[in-house]
Amino acid sequence: MPEQTCACFRGEAKLSGGKLAAITVCLAADPSAPTVPSQPVRIVSCRIDGDFFLEGGAAAATVIDRLERRMEGFAPPIEPGLVERELGQVISAHEGRLIGADAATMTRAFLRALSQGGVQPPETDDRPGPAVGGSGDLLRVADLDVADLSEWRRRWGHLPLRVSVDEPRPPAEQVALDLAMVRAVREGSQPPTLRIWNLTAPTVVIGRFQSLGAEVDQERARELGFTVVRRVTGGGAMFAQPDDVITYSLTVPASFADGLDTASTYRLNDLWLLEGLGRLGFDVGWSGMNDIASRRGKIGGAAQRRLPGGPGEDGGILHHDMLSYRMDADLMLQVLKVSDEKMRDKAVRSARSRVDPLSAQTALGRRQLVTALLEGLPDLAPRARLAPVGGHVVCAARRLAAERFSQAAWTAYIV
Structure with missing residues (x-):
């Protein structure tokens, strides 16, 4: 039998907002079909990637594997309603909860890939969803429900928070330190910690489920001196030049967000930042589930991951955010690949015009701005105390960096 050859096709879809x-x-x-001029084809493999999030226990990520296996079982051409129903059943039957994507999104991306391969009719309804962007959908702190805001401030007021203004570290060590920190908080060997951090080199940090090849021009990134690392949270790629970003990680017990849905958890964890920026005169708010933006565009994006607790453990939440202080958008677009599908429901004309860095709203330097934000933190978190990151956590992070986060195989592999 002659060697079987495969052809691969990629389809993308974005949930509106x-x-x-x-x-x-x-x-x-x-090979099982009779040889005819138009020989039937089969799906050999299917791979999901994207900047969505996934919540659930340790086995939550297997929902992605089960979706892939189910799609491999279809024989094209396929009725779209059947695909959506069956993928929906896979999602609803599993402990992993998709955030930012759903069965309809997965179905559209799948059918688009098959259509590119010539085995599925092109979609007939390609209407973009309602536009979301940096101007019309901001939720400011002042817009929050009074009772919710009061409760969130109460939680921050009782938090025995350690604040660490960390030294710059290599990219792999930084993403490893986030994981080591939330593990230590979950185990009780590290108090809840707000860590302000920076990088020693230009970096692209890709999300847990993103495709390296689809998101980053790897050759150009190497030429320009960028290191690419993969983090343990979902979401999109972050472009970082050390002096042009403000980055922080918040690691807290899972009980800090008890009873809150995903969007509310993001807002609770970002409250110190949004209140601080507002106090300094910035016009900012939340946009969508996890972006921080002004009326002119996106300033930054957050990502988070919950780790379930074992016997006698509370569990932990890692929440981190990268804000653009300055932005070289032309350089960013040389390194990152921004597809038309990502921008199709944005109320902007390009990725370049979508960014609104903090420096556009202040004369404060980057360090001055960080200092000013932290000076106001005791108003929200009166138990906050300055302290370095625990040495045992740093040692654990360096081991993780060497074994995992600095390895090319880890960076290339979708978790």
Whole structure:
């Protein structure tokens, strides 16, 4: 039998106001079918990636594997309603909860990939969803429900918070330190910690489920001296030049967000920042689930991950954010790949015009701005105390960096 050859095709779809899901399908002629001029094909493999989030226990990520296996079981052409129903059943039957994507998004991306392969009719309804962007959908602190805000401030008021203004570290060590910190908080060996951090080199940090090749021009990134690392949270790629970003990580017990849905948890964790920026005169708010923006565009984006607790453990939440203080948008677009699908429901004309760095609203330097934000923190968190990151956590992070986060195989592999 001659060697079977496969051809791979990628389809993308974006939930309106949500996140991108992409499906890569590899097709090959079906050897079990009779040889005819138009020989049937079968789906050899299917791979999901994107900047969505996933919540759940340790086995939550297996929902992605089960979705992939189910899509591999279809024989094209396929009725779209059937695909959406069956993918929806897979999602609803599993402990992993997709955030920012749904069965309809996955279905559209899957069928688009098959259509590119010539085995599925093109979609007939390609209307973009309602536009969301940096201007019309801001939720400011003043817009929050009074009772919710009072409760969130109460939680911050009782938090025995350690504040660490950390030294610059290599990219792999920084993403490893986030994981080591939330593990230590979950185990009780580290108090709740707000860590302000920076990088020693230009960096691209890709999300937990993103495709390295689809998100980053790797050759150009190397030429320009950028290091690419993968973090343990979902969401999109972060472009960082050390002096041009303000980055922080908040690691807290899971009980800090008891009873809150995902969007409210993001807002609770960002409250110190939004109140601080507002006090300094910035016009900012939340946009969508996890972006921080002005009326002119996006300033930064947050990502988070919950780790369930074991016996006698509370569990932990890692929440981190990267804010643009300055932005070289032309350089960013040389390193990152921004697809048309990502921008299709944005109320802007390009990725370049979508960014509104903090320096556009202040004369404060980057360090001055960080200092000013932290000076106001005791108003929200009176138990906050300055202290360095625990040495045992740093040692654990360096081991993780060497074993995992600095390895090319880890960076290339979708978790």
